Amino acid sequence: MKLKNASALSLIFLTVFVDLLGFGILIPILPTFAKKELLVDETAIGIAIAAYSLTQFFFNPIFGNLSDKYGRKKIIVICLFLNAMGYVLFAYTHSYFMLLFSRVIAGIGGSSIGVAQAYIADVTTPENRSKGMGMIGAAFGLGFVFGPMIGGMLSKYGYFVTGFGSAFFSIFAFVLTIIFLPEPKRDKSKSLERSRKLLDTSSIKIILNKSDLSLLMILFFILTFSVANIYGTFALLGFKVYHFTDLQNGYIYGILGLSSAIVQAGLLAQISKFFSKGKLISIGAFCMMIGLGMIPFGGSFFGLAIIGIILSLGTGTLQPILLSLISEIASEAEQGITLGFNQSLSAFARVLGPLWGGFAFEFLGYPFPFLTGSFFSLVILILSIFYLPKILKLRHGTVG
Numbered sequence: 001m002k003l004k005n006a007s008a009l010s011l012i013f014l015t016v017f018v019d020l021l022g023f024g025i026l027i028p029i030l031p032t033f034a035k036k037e038l039l040v041d042e043t044a045i046g047i048a049i050a051a052y053s054l055t056q057f058f059f060n061p062i063f064g065n066l067s068d069k070y071g072r073k074k075i076i077v078i079c080l081f082l083n084a085m086g087y088v089l090f091a092y093t094h095s096y097f098m099l100l101f102s103r104v105i106a107g108i109g110g111s112s113i114g115v116a117q118a119y120i121a122d123v124t125t126p127e128n129r130s131k132g133m134g135m136i137g138a139a140f141g142l143g144f145v146f147g148p149m150i151g152g153m154l155s156k157y158g159y160f161v162t163g164f165g166s167a168f169f170s171i172f173a174f175v176l177t178i179i180f181l182p183e184p185k186r187d188k189s190k191s192l193e194r195s196r197k198l199l200d201t202s203s204i205k206i207i208l209n210k211s212d213l214s215l216l217m218i219l220f221f222i223l224t225f226s227v228a229n230i231y232g233t234f235a236l237l238g239f240k241v242y243h244f245t246d247l248q249n250g251y252i253y254g255i256l257g258l259s260s261a262i263v264q265a266g267l268l269a270q271i272s273k274f275f276s277k278g279k280l281i282s283i284g285a286f287c288m289m290i291g292l293g294m295i296p297f298g299g300s301f302f303g304l305a306i307i308g309i310i311l312s313l314g315t316g317t318l319q320p321i322l323l324s325l326i327s328e329i330a331s332e333a334e335q336g337i338t339l340g341f342n343q344s345l346s347a348f349a350r351v352l353g354p355l356w357g358g359f360a361f362e363f364l365g366y367p368f369p370f371l372t373g374s375f376f377s378l379v380i381l382i383l384s385i386f387y388l389p390k391i392l393k394l395r396h397g398t399v400g
Contacts, residue, residue: 008123009132011181015173016116017139019080022087022169023110024147024257025154025162028249031235033159038096042236046358049232051100053350055107060114060347064340067115072122073183075115080177083109084170091163109170114343121327121339122184129327134320137264144257152250213329215388217342219281220322222380224346226292226373227315228353233361233369234295241366242301252304259309263316277321278389284321285381287314293374296367314377 034045067075086106093099116136124132154162238244238252272280291311298304323339330338357369 008182008184009120009135011176012116012119012123013135013139015076015080015177015181016113016136017142018169018173018176019083020140020143021147021150022083022166022173024143024145024253025151025166025169026087026090026147027144027151027231028148028235028238028253029151029155029159029162029246031232032239032246032249034096034099035236035239037159038093038099040096042233042358042362044096044358045232045236046354046356046361048096048099048103049354049358050351052103052107052110053228053347053354055104056111056347057344057351059108059111060344061337061340063111064114064118064337064343067118067340068337071183072115072119073177073181076112076119076181077174077177079109079112079115080170080174081109082106084167084174085109087163087167087170089163091160091167093159093163111343111347114340117323117327117339117343119184126328129324133323133327134264134268136323137316137320138261140257140260142257142261145254145261146257148250148253148257149247150250152245152247155246210329213326213338215383216322216326216329217345219380219383219388220319220326220342221345221349222376223288223315223318223322224349225353226288226376226380228350229357229360229369229373230292230295231350231354231357233357233366236361237296237366238304242304244301248301252301252308255305256308256312259312260316263313264320268317268320271317277325278384280317280321281384281388282381284314284317285377285384287311288318289314289374289377289381292370292377295370318380 030049031045034040034048035042040048063075063079083106086102086104086109089098089102089105093102113136117133120132120136121129150165151162154165234252235249238249244252268280275283287310291307291314294307295304295311298307323342326342327339353373356372360368360372
C-alpha cells in the first residue's frame, strides 16, 4: 500500500487501538454495573449509554473543525486526556448522576475519531484510503477483542479496578501520542477559515448539498443506529436471558471484535478484488440483517458466537467502505469537518439506538432491539441495490 507516511499510519492505528482498549473494557461492564450496583432499569441504562454519544454529537464536528485549523495531533492529545478522566470518574461512581457525568466527560474525550479518520485521509493516497480507514476499523475491532475480555477479568476485583484499568490505557495512549505521533503534513493554504461555533452551518450546508455525500452519510447513520440498538441490550441479553457472567459477556464481545478486525485488516482487501464497492455494501448489509435478526434466537453461548461472526462480517465490511467513499468525495480542505460531521451524525445515531434499545428491551421484550437493527439493515440493502449506484455512477464508475 503506497502511503504518504506509513509510520504515521501505524502510529495512529496504535494510538486508536490502545485508547479503544479502555473503551472496550467498559462495553460489557457498564450495563450490568448499572443494573446490579445502581439498581436502574433498562431504559435508564439506555439513557446513560446515549449520554456518551449525545456529547459526541456536539463535539465531533467542533474537534474536526479545530483539527483542520490547528492540527490533528493537538486535538487527539486533549481528547485522550479527557477520556482518561471520564474513566476515573466511573471508578468512583456511586450514583446514577455520577454515572451520567462520567459518560459525558468520556464522551467529550471520545470525540476524536473523526479527527483520527481525517489523519488517515492526510497520510493515505485516495486509492488506498479504504484500506487506511479499514485500519481504524481494525483498531476498533481489536479494542473490542481484548478490551471486553480484560474488563470481564478486572470485574472480578470490583468495578473500581475496572474503571482505573480503562483510564490506564487512555493515559498510555496519551503519552504515546505526545512522544511519537507526528503531525501529518497538509497544505494549510487549502484549509478553510471558520469561526469557532457549536454548529458550522455554512460548511454543513455545503456537505449536505452534495447528493452523493448526503446519501453515504445517511447509510452510515442507519448502519450506526442499527448496531447501536444492541450497545447496552446485548450485555443485558447475556446477563438476564442466558445468565452469562461479565467474563462470558466479555468473551462474546471479543469474538465480535476479532471477527470485525479480521475482515477490516485483511479479508476486505482480498474481497475487494472481486467485488465493487457497491456490491460490498449490499453484501455487508445482508450479513448485518441476518446477524442482528438472529441474535435473540442464538440459544446458547456457541450459537450467539456464530451469529456474532456473521454480524461482524457485515459491519466490518460496511464501515470502512462507506467511510472511504465519504472521504473520497470530500475535498482535501474539508476532510476534518466532513468526517467530523459524519461522526457527529453517527454519535446522534448512537444516542437514538440505545434509547430505543433500552426502551424496547424493557417494554416490548428482549428480541425487539435486535429485530429493529435487522429491519434497518434491510433498508441499507434496498438503498444499496436500487439507489446508491445511480447516485454515485458519475463519480465512481465501478460502484454499482
